[in-house]
Amino acid sequence: MKKSLGFTLIELMITIAIVAILIGIGVPSYQNTVQQSRIDDAKKLINSALSYAKNTAIAHNRPLYMTVSGNTLTLATSTAVPLAQATVVNKTTVTTDSTSILSFTASGTPRITFRANGTIGAGNTLRYCTGDSGIDIAVGINGDPVSTAASC
Template identity: 30%
Template sequence: MASPHNGAGAMHTHRHGFTLIELMTTLAIAAILIPLSIPGWQRFQENHRASALSNQVLASIFNVRSNAIISSHNTVLCPSPDGRQCSHDLDWSVGLLSFQDRNRNGQHDDGEAVIAMIQPDEMRGIRLLTSKGRPRIGYRADGRSTGTNLSLRLCTRDDRLLRKIIISVGGRPRVEAAQPGVSCSND
């Protein structure tokens, strides 16, 4: 009688799993491909964070503008590191404060309602820079801007421009995608 492991009538056993050669080949391919995909993944994450932040800032601008119309009072959106007073810094990554500016002095005073705040950690590692000469965004009670046009630039820490939020003289904001390779400091 033939043994199950030898001879013409031997039973064939099927092995499940991978051989050492197959596993080593897979690891070698993964070791080559993973470093190649990391820069693309980082760019994807930066663009996603910039998109989320631009949407949040745009929503704040629309909120400030509509609050001016509804309340019949001037409103302001400005950089604020402490959430109480506006700073004159052109880097808005310190945090944002929006409020009703009842006495029209461009500063948050006691008794003026705070509309909203964006904390620095909500900037998601993106720098938010404004144009020179426009340290704040203001709206009149009729929804028009209190100043000239303004650009907010969303930039990476290595000074690459990701997006711009542009506010027209009339006060209407829009988002503009950046051209590849444009520096934040050159814009």
């Protein structure tokens, strides 16, 4: 009697079916993980830009103005239009993919004014969205951010 040295067609088909099921289960979970990673990266960038703005206003003892244009946070010494007439202190681009959107949620003054002591005149909220989820970052009057999940 000869000894078999391979797999039967049935064994191969069962193996392929099991692999396909495992991939089908894993892909959505992976996509959610990637999206959450993008949100976490954006949160770190935004919080860092806000902290830099607050500390720079304090260090230079002068007001600074943060605006959003596209997905870029711009910190400048004035609100001159065009912005080229103001001295730009820092620019932070918060783009983790092509569908991400960064904006202020409140209508009215589309900027955050950091006073020379690091406080802001009125709280404002930044919203970062990628896909169908995102975060709201509320900036309190003391200049510190507080993040909450948001659906976009």
